[in-house]
Amino acid sequence: MSAEKALQLLIVDDDELNREIITEHLEDSGYVMTTAEDGDIALEMLEREPTKFDVVLLDRMMPRMGGMEVLSKIRQHPQLSNILVILQTARASTGDIIDGMRAGANYYLTKPFEETMLKTIVKTASEDRKRFLSLQQALAQSTRTLSLMEFGRFNFQTLAQASDLATMLANACPNATRVVTGLSELMINAIEHGNLGIGYDEKSELNISGEWLKEIERRIESSANKNKWACISFEQDQDKITISIKDQGRGFDWHNYLELDPDRAFDNHGRGIAMAKMLSFDSIEYIGTGNKVKVTILT
Secondary structure, X not given: OOOOOOOEEEEEOOOHHHHHHHHHHHOOOOOXXXXXXXXXXXXXXXXXXXXXXXXXXXXXXXXXXXXXXXXXXXXXXXXXXXXXXXXXXXXOOHHHHHHHHHHOOOEEEEOOOOHHHHHHHHHHHHHHHHHHHHHHHHHHHOOOHHHHOOEEXXXXXXXXXXXXXXXXXXXXXXXXXXXXXXXXXXXXHHHHHHHOOOOHHHHHHHHHHOOHHXXXXXXXXXXXXXXXXXXXXXXXXXXXXXXXXXOOOOOOOOHHHOOOOHHHOOOOOOOHHHHHHHHOOOEEEEEOOOOEEEEEEEO
């Protein structure tokens, strides 16, 4: 899929009114929307065309096959596992949230829907999906000659440079598709939170306003940041690959970001580090104040 092609959304809800509300709120957002009235129908559609849909808005409570079962089957399916899933629910207890996040929900939405939050979460998920597809396309077009590299060190400053380096270094790893998304996430964090000082609440607002990318570009060009670079180093031995990323920021309190936190379940970001730990790497370790992170990929 090219970046210009409209993203495909699958809206799964047994309540016809909810389906109508979602499609009405998103009708001017440029998505191609398909609806399914229950989990069985949705799963059949997904399995029939596993590369069609980019984001699934999935109701948790449905007759026949519920949303949690659909989510589990999506994550177990080799061609569907990378689809982004937004779990819609009226059940917002801590236990329910943790269960959904551990099952692989990327985002949460509570019922009844608030239009601005719906649009923001879907837009954020869509941008994540576009970034994933772009990385996968670059990965497919690049070569794997770097698998012979034992050590390398590179500087980067922009999102484009981070994407290029993530693709290149992932190709030196045994499971490039698994590694590239996590590397990209950590490198983006080094730029936005580390070098450019964009805090958690500020990013939430930038996502809502749609100004995140412009703010990144503006800050990189500012006199305060134009000489700031992040560094990524790669080292390979007989049984593992170690990759370290260091930025020029003051660090952050990283302890609560290594695990999925139900307190952030309904935020429009904040899961990247935990998801990278779960899906991309065999270990992840923040060092000192948090402006350096080291990951390990077993070979």
